[in-house]
Amino acid sequence: MSVKKTSLLALFLALSVIGASIKIPSFVGSIALDALPALLAAALIGGRPGSLVAGFGHLLSALIAGMPLGPAHFLIAFEMAAIVWLFSWIYRTGKKKTAAIVFILSNSLIAPLPMVFLFNTAFYAAVVPSLLVGSACNAFAALLAIPRFEVIFQKMVWGSAK
Template identity: 40%
Template structure:
């Protein structure tokens, strides 16, 4: 069983993947994101779920571009399953999720713990703070705790799963 070390550096393993292997991994992660979008977490709105787990895993396993795309699409899957309660603002949130994926990727090069903490803050606090002019401070206050908790769960699960998959992925 691999040891979980939050002070390590994580690098994407996409070295010499064939197009087929690359597309297969992307497809599996998109499917996992879709499944995760149906695993809702308690929140005032219906779009907080485990959809970003696959995106953050994609950032770790494949790289920031693909991971960011999966994060954005995962949010849209989740929003669609929750009734698109925020309307077109879900597209802005999808872009913010992609941005969180890039932040996560940059910080993974230095420290996993730092990457999880800063990305959870970006996802759970900053992304909602951007929406204050549109929805008000009450919206921010109501969502911050549940969204930050969901971000931490998604990020930690991605890190733990990637540690278990790392050896198998490198050998594939």
């Protein structure tokens, strides 16, 4: 990875720390806007850097909340990384709205499924509404911000083209 991409990765990780501090009301406490910088990174510099930001961003959000689910947060961080990579892959095919919908559904309905086995069905039912709101906020903000940042990236970061 080039110095430029590494610097951008560090920037997006720093933004993820800020997003991790902006919480979505939930009994878990780790649902936040930490995925927004990951989605931006995934669309602007690639799926792998976006995945790294997503995984570390979730761990930072959980740490700020006091790690309420303990070691389960490492599974969630892996899921977040995979979901953001999928978002990047779909987004780069030109299906931007589909990428956002897949992110929202994957993050709010599919990713918490292992919690049914780790905890119970009631936990899943209780966490899904907050995850749905948080995922939608992250995805819609990303869809609004990415086109604006693409213009900046093309002119200032990548030169005239990627």
